[in-house]
Amino acid sequence: MKRFEFLIEWALFLCALLSIGTTVGIIGVLAVETFAFLREVPVTDFLFGTEWTPLFATPRFGVLPLVLGTVLVSTIAMVVALPMGLLSAIYLSEYAPPRVRRLIKPVLEILAGVPTVVYGYFALLFVTPLLQRFIPGLAGFNALGPGIVMGIMIMPLVSSLSEDAMQGVPRGLREGAYALGATRMQTSLRVVLPAAFSGITAACILAGARAVGETMIVAIAAGQQPRLTASPLVPVETMTAYIVQVSLGDTPQGTLEYRTIFAVGMLLFLGTFVLNLISAWLRARYREEYL
Amino acid sequence: MNATARRRALDLLFQLLAMLILCLALGSLAALVATVWSDGADRLSWDFLTGFPSRRAEDAGIWHALAGSMFVILTTGGLAVPIGVASAIYLEEYGTRSLSARIIEFNITNLAAVPSIIYGLLGLWLFVRVMAMGRSVLAGASTLALLVLPVVILSTREALRAVPSSIRESSYALGATKWQTVWHQVLPVALPGILTGVILALSRAIGETAPLISIGALTFVAFAPDSLWSPFTVLPIQIFNWVSRPQLAFQANAAAAILVLLALLLTMNAAAIWLRDRYQKKLV
Incomplete structure (x- = not known):
């Protein structure tokens, strides 16, 4: 009996250990292939080069155009998602009657659950043509359309995590503000928002990590031309879209081209990892404050 | 004023x-x-649902992709659910205080936020090349299983946490061992909650495109997969393929396939919500 119990506990522990194995696997795979890549391409050329043409006869491996493309699209997404997400969080947490909340929250969940390939379709065939009516110089593939659609996609994430943070603010603080004659807007903006600040920041950073790692929307609607530009009107390529582009072709294992996707993947992983760490640290802090 | x-x-x-x-x-x-x-x-028509890919947009169907999606998702569930539930039981019932449990917990929260395409790179290297599964259903499902594992673990833990501790205590009082308590008392009570989480995790997996593309599933596949080792394609990849073509007729196909995908997702979510409602009523 005792031995059986012991075996069960070990079996369960091994299953739990698999998640550690996944992390080790991800880091290991990316590291091995990235080092192999960096043996042939100097690290400074990779990180600071301004031309990304790995498929040309004279290949260049400067990753900056991909990084800038990623930053550009993610920034547009955040410009859309942050104000929308925060306002909806404030409304749902501080204004909405329970019935309205029960109605709206599932719809927001649906919005967050739509597959990204569907958002890609929406960005390419609805949002971009719509924008082209107002912005004459807008190319068929661009950073603006997918950025906006990506913002709509991550807005529910910002909203629900920020709302959680606001719900964590003790009632006493709100009641104090109301007792002093503050309106609900003043209470929300000057008492609740600052009190929930670290939680809300954590939510926004997590949303940023989502935007950086988002793949299908940009692979479909942003075009696949690595370009060092800050203009949202022309085609760009993100790190994720590049990985998709190479995966679509039949790249032989062990070639330099095959290794580029791991090197780019490493950069992507490190970027989102740092954002996640900051977000986790901020979340831990706001938990300490009020519990 | x-x-x-x-x-x-x-x-x-x-x-x-x-x-x-x-x-x-x-x-x-x-x-x-x-x-x-x-x-x-x-x-949308019966022929579209049961047809196979074709050079001519109006003859093309999605049966191969629909069957592929179903096959891959069921295999993903078969892999991720036992492992995920076991991990959650360990973290929630056995090692709640230990250092290793806390490290694993931190790790899972981090994994949940890793971009899905990174899992694709891991799958390409580990399952497709090193373990020589090729671009098979099994390789795709293994990759997706790693991807949804954190979601399954996190939602199972929530479900386990919602089980009142009085149930555990009365079981111990009757002389049951830890595993007997978990297996006969805690799991049955938590089951609807676990199922809800599993359905939501799988509905995330069914819409995933990027990791499957990076393991190389976008080869032209004209037949429904019939074994774990068959090459396959899934609905989102077929949609991506059609969206990327300039002809309007193929984009109409993509839209029709999206409708099928959304209907599938809606069904899964409705099932999850139904389970959740039943569960909440039972506990209160």
């Missing part, structure tokens, strides 16, 4: 702005569904 009236007006204005923003978000969901419906509803 005195100061109080101005503050009240500002408050009202702010509330209206927030409501407007929410309407905008809900409106974009409506616009999305309306666009896809108007582009693709005409293509």
Whole structure:
């Protein structure tokens, strides 16, 4: 009996250990292939080069155009998602009657659950043509359309995590503000928002990590031309879209081209990892404050 | 206008702005569904559902992709659910305080936020090349299983946490061992909650495209997979393939396939919500 119990506990522990194995696997795979890549391409050329043409006869491996493309699209997404997400969080947490909340929250969940390939379709065939009516110089593939659609996609994430943070603010603080004659807007903006600040920041950073790692929307609607530009009107390529582009072709294992996707993947992983760490640290802090 | 009236007006204005923003978000969901419906509803037919890919858009169907999606998702569930539930039981019932449990917990939260395409790179290297599974159903399902594992673990833990501790204590009082308590008392009570989480995790996996593309599933596959080792394609990849073509007829196909995918997702989510409602009633 005792031995059986012991075996069960070990079996369960091994299953739990698999998640550690996944992390080790991800880091290991990316590291091995990235080092192999960096043996042939100097690290400074990779990180600071301004031309990304790995498929040309004279290949260049400067990753900056991909990084800038990623930053550009993610920034547009955040410009859309942050104000929308925060306002909806404030409304749902501080204004909405329970019935309205029960109605709206599932719809927001649906919005967050739509597959990204569907958002890609929406960005390419609805949002971009719509924008082209107002912005004459807008190319068929661009950073603006997918950025906006990506913002709509991550807005529910910002909203629900920020709302959680606001719900964590003790009632006493709100009641104090109301007792002093503050309106609900003043209470929300000057008492609740600052009190929930670290939680809300954590939510926004997590949303940023989502935007950086988002793949299908940009692979479909942003075009696949690595370009060092800050203009949202022309085609760009993100790190994720590049990985998709190479995966679509039949790249032989062990070639330099095959290794580029791991090197780019490493950069992507490190970027989102740092954002996640900051977000986790901020979340831990706001938990300490009020519990 | 005195100061109080101005503050009240500002408050009202702010509330209206927030409501407007929410309407905008809900409106974009409506616009999305309306666009896809108007582009693709005409293509929906029995022949489309049961047909195979074709060079001519109007002859093409999605049976190969639909069957592929089903096959991959069931295999993913078969891999991820036992491992995920076991991990959650360990973290919640056995090692809650230990250092290793805390490290694993931190790790899982981090894994949940790793971009899905990174899992694809891991799958390409580990399953497709090193373990020599090729671009098979098994390789795709293993990759997706690693991807949804954190979601399964996190939701199972929630379900386990919701089981009142009095149930555990009375089981111990009757002389049951830890595993007997977990298996005969805790798991049955937590089952609806676990199932809800599993369905939601799998509905995330069924819409995933990027990791499957990076393991190389976008080869032209004209037949439904019939074993774990068959090459395959899935619905989202077929959609991506059709969207990427310039011809309008193929984009209509993509829209019709999106409608099928959304219907599938809606069914899964409805099942999850139904389970959740039943579960909540039972506990209260």
